[in-house]
Amino acid sequence: MASPTSLSLAILSILLTANSTIGSPNATHESFIRCFLDHTRPSNSSAQLLYSPNTTAYDAVFRSSIRNIRFLNSSSTTKPVLIVSPTNESHVQAAVVCSRKHGLRVRVRSGGHDYEGMSYVSEGDRFIIVDLAALRSITVDAEHGTAWVQAGATLGEVYYTIAEKNRTVGFSAGACPTVGVGGHFSGGGIGTLSRKYGTAADNIVDARLVDVNGRILDRESMGEDYFWVIRGGGAASFGIVLSYKIELNYVPPIVTAFNVIKTLKQDAAKLVTKWQQIGPNLDENLYIRVISLAIDDDEAEGNRTIQAMFNSLYLGTCKELLTVMGSSFPELGFEAADCNEMSWLESVLFFANYSGRPTEVLLDRKLEFDFSFKAKSDFVREPVTETTLEEIWRFLMEAKDEPLLLFMEPFGGVLNEIAESATPFPYRKGNLYIIQYYMWWLETDMETTERHLSWMRKLYALMTPYVSKNPRAAYLNYKDIDLGRTANVWGPKYFKNNFNRLAYVKSKVDPHNFFRNEQSIPPIKSLDKDTSLTRDRERENPEVSHDLKS
Numbered sequence: 330m331a332s333p334t335s336l337s338l339a340i341l342s343i344l345l346t347a348n349s350t351i352g353s354p355n356a357t358h359e360s361f362i363r364c365f366l367d368h369t370r371p372s373n374s375s376a377q378l379l380y381s382p383n384t385t386a387y388d389a390v391f392r393s394s395i396r397n398i399r400f401l402n403s404s405s406t407t408k409p410v411l412i413v414s415p416t417n418e419s420h421v422q423a424a425v426v427c428s429r430k431h432g433l434r435v436r437v438r439s440g441g442h443d444y445e446g447m448s449y450v451s452e453g454d455r456f457i458i459v460d461l462a463a464l465r466s467i468t469v470d471a472e473h474g475t476a477w478v479q480a481g482a483t484l485g486e487v488y489y490t491i492a493e494k495n496r497t498v499g500f501s502a503g504a505c506p507t508v509g510v511g512g513h514f515s516g517g518g519i520g521t522l523s524r525k526y527g528t529a530a531d532n533i534v535d536a537r538l539v540d541v542n543g544r545i546l547d548r549e550s551m552g553e554d555y556f557w558v559i560r561g562g563g564a565a566s567f568g569i570v571l572s573y574k575i576e577l578n579y580v581p582p583i584v585t586a587f588n589v590i591k592t593l594k595q596d597a598a599k600l601v602t603k604w605q606q607i608g609p610n611l612d613e614n615l616y617i618r619v620i621s622l623a624i625d626d627d628e629a630e631g632n633r634t635i636q637a638m639f640n641s642l643y644l645g646t647c648k649e650l651l652t653v654m655g656s657s658f659p660e661l662g663f664e665a666a667d668c669n670e671m672s673w674l675e676s677v678l679f680f681a682n683y684s685g686r687p688t689e690v691l692l693d694r695k696l697e698f699d700f701s702f703k704a705k706s707d708f709v710r711e712p713v714t715e716t717t718l719e720e721i722w723r724f725l726m727e728a729k730d731e732p733l734l735l736f737m738e739p740f741g742g743v744l745n746e747i748a749e750s751a752t753p754f755p756y757r758k759g760n761l762y763i764i765q766y767y768m769w770w771l772e773t774d775m776e777t778t779e780r781h782l783s784w785m786r787k788l789y790a791l792m793t794p795y796v797s798k799n800p801r802a803a804y805l806n807y808k809d810i811d812l813g814r815t816a817n818v819w820g821p822k823y824f825k826n827n828f829n830r831l832a833y834v835k836s837k838v839d840p841h842n843f844f845r846n847e848q849s850i851p852p853i854k855s856l857d858k859d860t861s862l863t864r865d866r867e868r869e870n871p872e873v874s875h876d877l878k879s
């Protein structure tokens with residue numbers, strides 16, 4: 330077997346002979362590689378840690394966790410000059426130290442599900458990807474009901490691993506099993522258990538991260554401000570999260586999942602109008618979300634209708650659920666035949682639409698096929714009227730070639746009881762539900778893509794009067810570049826009043842804005858520069874503005 334040193338040198342020489350247009354390792358690039366290998370040489374790992382664009386493996390590694398192919402051919406974004414695939418925390422430290430030293434930026438990727446591709450493409454920075462896919466161990470402490478989860482693990486791996494240890498533990502996080510812990514937990518994380526247990530971030534009790542100086546910090550050494558920002562503020566602005574310690578959530582041995590589907594003729598509009606009042610106020614063991622879309626009407630050729638699916642989970646048996654539904658939502662006509670009793674882990678499959686498959690499917694990191702998607706989000710604070718709902722649905726029916734989906738996910742429950750400032754995720758009491766507008770397509774040509782994107786924007790415009798205002802809120806994990814690149818504009822939308830504290834912490838822990846992307850939290854100094862307040866001050870007092878700029 331090759332010695333570690335000769336192996337490293339072999340990789341180095343492959344990389345240094347590389348010579349393609351995007352991948353041409355010029356001086357910065359070469360010195361990064363030397364620096365990185367110097368820092369990691371004692372490692373006896375035989376795993377390849379670096380991928381240069383001039384190698385065939387680069388493309389496969391680059392694409393490995395990408396879920397949105399919309400950015401792959403984009404002319405407005407660039408790809409990484411190198412991909413680093415750490416197998417040890419010390420490799421992450423080396424990547425930060427060496428990229429800072431040699432003028433490269435870093436994009437961190439855990440599950441690669443970022444809605445705007447910000448973990449793997451950039452609008453201008455020369456950067457490396459630190460891809461955490463190999464750092465994905467999950468260590469469960471059954472006795473204390475906690476687990477340390479490395480950032481590169483997927484939600485499917487988390488759910489599978491904890492449930493394997495104990496059938497009555499679950500975790501409150503999102504429905505898609507291939508989403509990564511690093512992006513998802515650090516941006517909030519909502520799912521079927523969040524009405525009972527809050528967001529994923531609400532259940533984090535410790536963390537380990539690499540800061541801008543390459544140091545590894547935990548909750549105690551980073552301090553409470555720093556620990557606060559990485560639980561909903563998006564960790565990408567603040568460092569590289571290595572792992573989170575989470576408190577596991579109790580789930581009963583038997584849960585009941587169900588779907589009730591209604592079309593317009595089956596009173597979908599009345600029922601969904603009613604759901605807006607009921608869904609957020611239900612028993613917190615019951616989660617009913619509504620997924621609606623336009624379909625061809627089977628019974629009227631050439632006509633369109635709406636299909637609204639009440640996609641639901643109850644933390645208890647069918648018998649108990651029948652009582653709850655009978656008293657809180659009798660209009661839905663729910664009956665015993667609609668019940669599917671199962672373990673909580675099987676309910677994860679149900680929500681991922683993998684019912685009937687073995688639970689090991691959750692360990693498969695490459696489930697989906699390649700497609701493009703675009704999404705946006707809104708929060709609803711006042712129920713919309715039946716007439717309004719019909720207007721929104723008419724838009725969906727008229728958009729014949731547009732694969733638009735509406736996900737309405739109920740808030741309420743314990744989400745109402747947590748203070749807006751407890752974590753950076755501010756969407757608590759007063760929010761009835763979140764809407765996610767979502768569309769996906771297979772075509773890769775610009776024309777089709779542009780058409781879809783413009784319909785999405787039209788729908789968003791149509792919704793303006795019916796959703797939250799001042800600011801019109803949006804959920805960070807459903808990242809939307811249409812909200813702009815100006816922090817003063819998107820900041821309050823994602824974070825409300827928490828934005829200021831995020832910028833304050835940023836200016837303490839990363840004052841020179843090393844960790845950045847198109848929508849990352851800026852340090853307060855550069856934030857000031859954007860505000861009209863500063864412009865006014867500049868007019869009155871040129872010296873102050875000079876100071877601010879230097």
Ligand SMILES: Cc1cc2nc3c(=O)[nH]c(=O)nc-3n(C[C@H](O)[C@H](O)[C@H](O)COP(=O)(O)OP(=O)(O)OC[C@H]3O[C@@H](n4cnc5c(N)ncnc54)[C@H](O)[C@@H]3O)c2cc1C
Nearest residue numbers: 439440441442443448503504505509511512513519564570
């Ligand atoms: C199919 C699908 C289903 C989804 N379902 C849900 C859902 O049910 N509920 C929900 O709340 N959200 C859901 N999401 C949204 C999801 O939570 C976000 O896209 C999330 O940010 C993805 O995390 P990731 O690690 O997979 O993504 P990545 O693309 O790896 O990262 C996302 C962002 O976080 C940064 N980041 C990633 N890892 C780290 C790290 N270790 N340290 C610092 N920064 C890091 C990246 O740089 C990037 O800015 C879904 C997304 C998809 C595509």
Ligand SMILES: *[C@@H]1O[C@H](CO)[C@@H](O)[C@H](O)[C@H]1NC(C)=O
Nearest residue numbers: 343346347348349383384385
């Ligand atoms: C790098 O690219 C050049 C041509 O651009 C090619 O000759 C060379 O073999 C490549 N090296 C590797 C390691 O792929």
Ligand SMILES: *[C@@H]1O[C@H](CO)[C@@H](O)[C@H](O)[C@H]1NC(C)=O
Nearest residue numbers: 351353354355356357358455
């Ligand atoms: C390396 O390439 C980048 C662009 O690809 C360029 O901005 C930079 O100046 C180059 N550095 C050197 C030393 O050639």
Ligand SMILES: *[C@@H]1O[C@H](CO)[C@@H](O)[C@H](O)[C@H]1NC(C)=O
Nearest residue numbers: 330331332333372373374375
């Ligand atoms: C490499 O490290 C592993 C532990 O991580 C150890 O078991 C093994 O003996 C080491 N191999 C060499 C060649 O040092």
Ligand SMILES: *[C@@H]1O[C@H](CO)[C@@H](O)[C@H](O)[C@H]1NC(C)=O
Nearest residue numbers: 371372374416417418419420
């Ligand atoms: C990670 O690296 C550190 C320091 O270089 C080393 O002590 C440790 O054994 C490594 N861990 C693994 C799992 O290889």
Ligand SMILES: *[C@@H]1O[C@H](CO)[C@@H](O)[C@H](O)[C@H]1NC(C)=O
Nearest residue numbers: 471472495497498578579580
């Ligand atoms: C399983 O988890 C429950 C809480 O969800 C706990 O009460 C029980 O003791 C655990 N069982 C084992 C064997 O760890």
Ligand SMILES: *[C@@H]1O[C@H](CO)[C@@H](O)[C@H](O)[C@H]1NC(C)=O
Nearest residue numbers: 626627628629630631632633
């Ligand atoms: C189709 O829709 C039109 C307009 O809404 C309606 O008048 C007509 O009755 C529908 N056709 C059928 C067969 O239901």
Ligand SMILES: *[C@@H]1O[C@H](CO)[C@@H](O)[C@H](O)[C@H]1NC(C)=O
Nearest residue numbers: 620638640680681682683684
């Ligand atoms: C679930 O998967 C089946 C195929 O297995 C597909 O036909 C159906 O449309 C999917 N449903 C949803 C809601 O994605």
Ligand SMILES: *[C@@H]1O[C@H](CO)[C@@H](O)[C@H](O)[C@H]1NC(C)=O
Nearest residue numbers: 398399401402699772773774
């Ligand atoms: C990228 O562009 C090429 C050539 O135009 C095309 O063949 C390919 O399908 C495109 N891929 C994606 C993912 O858009």
